[in-house]
Amino acid sequence: MIYVGAVSDIPDGEAVKVQGSVPIAVFHVEGRLYAIDDTCTHQDASLADGWVEGCAVECPLHAACFDLRTGLPSGPPAKKAVRTHAVVVSDGEIWVEESVAVEPRFPVGAGASEHA
Amino acid sequence: MSTVETATSLIPTLPGAHYTDPAIFELERSRIFQANWFAAARSSDLAKPGSFRKVDVGGESVLLVRGRDGGVRAFLNVCRHRGAQLCVEPEGTLRNKIQCPYHAWTYGLDGALIAAPNLTSMADVNRAEYGLHTVTLREWLGTIWVCLADEPPSFEATVQAAVTDRLGDPAAIDRWAIDELAVGRRIVYDVRANWKLIVENFMECYHCATIHPELTEVLPEFADGYAAQYFVGHGAAFGDDVSGFTVDGSAGFETIEGVGAEHDRRYYAITVNPQVFINLVPDHVIFHRMYPMAVDRTIVECDWLYPQDVIDSGRDLDRSVELFHRVNQQDFDACERCQPAMSSKAYAAGGVLVPSEHHIGEFRDWVAAAVGRRTSVQLERK
Structure with missing residues (x-):
């Protein structure tokens, strides 16, 4: 399990990044928490830096949209889904269970966890 | 600025090159429009x-x-x-x-x-x-x-001071609540003239009786040639038989709520250097922004501003807008008439300002100081 932080650390509509085998983004949408791979499957960009619209996040670079519940892209330019991960909340603290470890597609950024 | 002896009634304008030389325009861009x-x-x-x-x-x-x-x-x-x-x-x-x-x-x-x-x-x-x-x-x-x-530069000491200097009271402009007014009409003019010709034209009224028949009907004292900008705190009074600031002097709209008796039935004009003109009349405000595009071309965006309820009422703005739209066309035609002559050898040393235009001398000196004075020798070499 990967420790994320306190529930109160993520404002509604925002996300934080944590480091699994690849960067993982944890989103807060109207009281619910979602964890997906942070890197867009179209081009290297952080989905945590994108915009949450309902239950989807829009990549900041080319506006690919991913469903936070399923990881599926809504349409081009992304074709491949991002992985989703289980989120566990215990005593107000958030933990993520990475679904299946994979090789990173890109070098992992050292600053990955500093952005909230 | 000029070696020609002039009578004290007449003081010099800027030399012609200030209206035609692209190098001077570049200096104005950096030292006037970027600096203010x-x-x-x-x-x-x-x-x-x-x-x-x-x-x-x-x-x-x-x-x-x-x-x-x-x-x-x-x-x-x-x-x-x-x-x-x-x-x-x-x-x-x-x-x-x-x-x-x-x-x-x-x-x-x-x-x-x-x-x-x-x-x-x-x-x-x-x-x-x-x-x-x-x-x-x-x-x-x-x-x-x-x-x-x-x-x-200090916004208060430049922009706001220009308004206060003209109206004579820092609180006066608030009476029109210009930030709460809405754009009833916008007309954009593409004027083939140097921006300074437009400023100088706006500052004086020596031309009013000649080219602005409608405006002079509404503001009879303009026939004397003294613009509202010649004075401090002076609004040009509407003619006795004039009901409103409209193209035919017919009634305009209700006086803006905050405008009291001392400012009613009067016209005020303010220049905020280098590119804003504001006209205040009882029922609306005319706000000009100039965008100098080249030494011989200036875009003027003019907004006619009214209280929101006047616009929402759907009342016809045409007679209200038409008066100053006509004034603008008359003014910009005059500026475009001057522009080609600015490069004539007849205007190399510039022209003259009559006493009712002498306040333009302050603008002339402000511009000349900003771009740095040029000697007549330098001008002749061009």
């Missing part, structure tokens, strides 16, 4: 989050953007990566970002660098250092004012 506060747009032009407008300010392309938080910000329209212009359209709506069309460097509506291809792999890059260059901005009179200077 510049009225870039009406605040309501940026109606909602994401609304943007691109404005040329002294040769720099400036983006005005309303953010998701509702605030307006100004940025240089240049990508921090390789310098591509971010926006090329004059205005429009951005959804949630300012994105360079070249390599997709992506900025928030607040100018912060949000994302760029492969940026997550460049751990040593501090994004905070690569946000868009911000431009200093103030909102006043429902107008977005920007200043490109590293250390902008």
Whole structure:
């Protein structure tokens, strides 16, 4: 399990990044928490830096949209889904269970966890 | 400035080259339009989050953007990566970002660098250092004012002082509540004349009886040739038989709520150097912003501002707008008549100002000081 932080650390509509085998983004949408791979499957960009619209996040670079519940892209330019991960909340603290470890597609950024 | 002896009634204008020399215009861009506060747009032009407008300010392309938080910000329209212009359209709506069309460097509506291809792999890059260059901005009179200077002059001591100097009272302008008025009509004039001809024309009324028959009917004292700007705190009185500030002197709309008896049935005119003219009449405000595009071309954007309820009522604005629209056309025709003659050898040393125009001498000296004085020898070499 990967420790994320306190529930109160993520404002509604925002996300934080944590480091699994690849960067993982944890989103807060109207009281619910979602964890997906942070890197867009179209081009290297952080989905945590994108915009949450309902239950989807829009990549900041080319506006690919991913469903936070399923990881599926809504349409081009992304074709491949991002992985989703289980989120566990215990005593107000958030933990993520990475679904299946994979090789990173890109070098992992050292600053990955500093952005909230 | 001129070696010609003149009678004391007549003082010199700027030499002709100041209206025609592209090199002088470039100096004015950097030393006047970039150095001073510049009225870039009406605040309501940026109606909602994401609304943007691109404005040329002294040769720099400036983006005005309303953010998701509702605030307006100004940025240089240049990508921090390789310098591509971010926006090329004059205005429009951005959804949630300012994105360079070249390599997709992506900025928030607040100018912060949000994302760029492969940026997550460049751990040593501090994004905070690569946000868009911000431009200093103030909102006043429902107008977005920007200043490109590293250390902008005091807004209070320049823009607001210009208004106070004309009206004689710092609180007077608030009576019109210009920030609460709405644009009833906007007319954009593309004037083939140097911006200074337009300023100088606006400042004097020696021409009024000759080229402004309708205006002189409404404001009979203008036939004497003394503009409202010749005085401090003086509004030109409406003629006794005039009901309102309209093209035929017929009734206008209700006097704006805050305008009291001392300002009613009067016309006030204010110049805010270098590119704003404001006309105040009891029932509306006419606000001109000039955008100098070249040494011989100036765009003038003119807004007729009314209380929102007047516009909502659907009442016909035509007679109200037509008076000053006609004045503008008459003025800009006159300026375009002068422009070709500015390069004549007959005007190399400039012309003269009569006593009712002498206050233009202050503007002349302000401009000359800003660009640095040129000797007649330098002018003759051109």
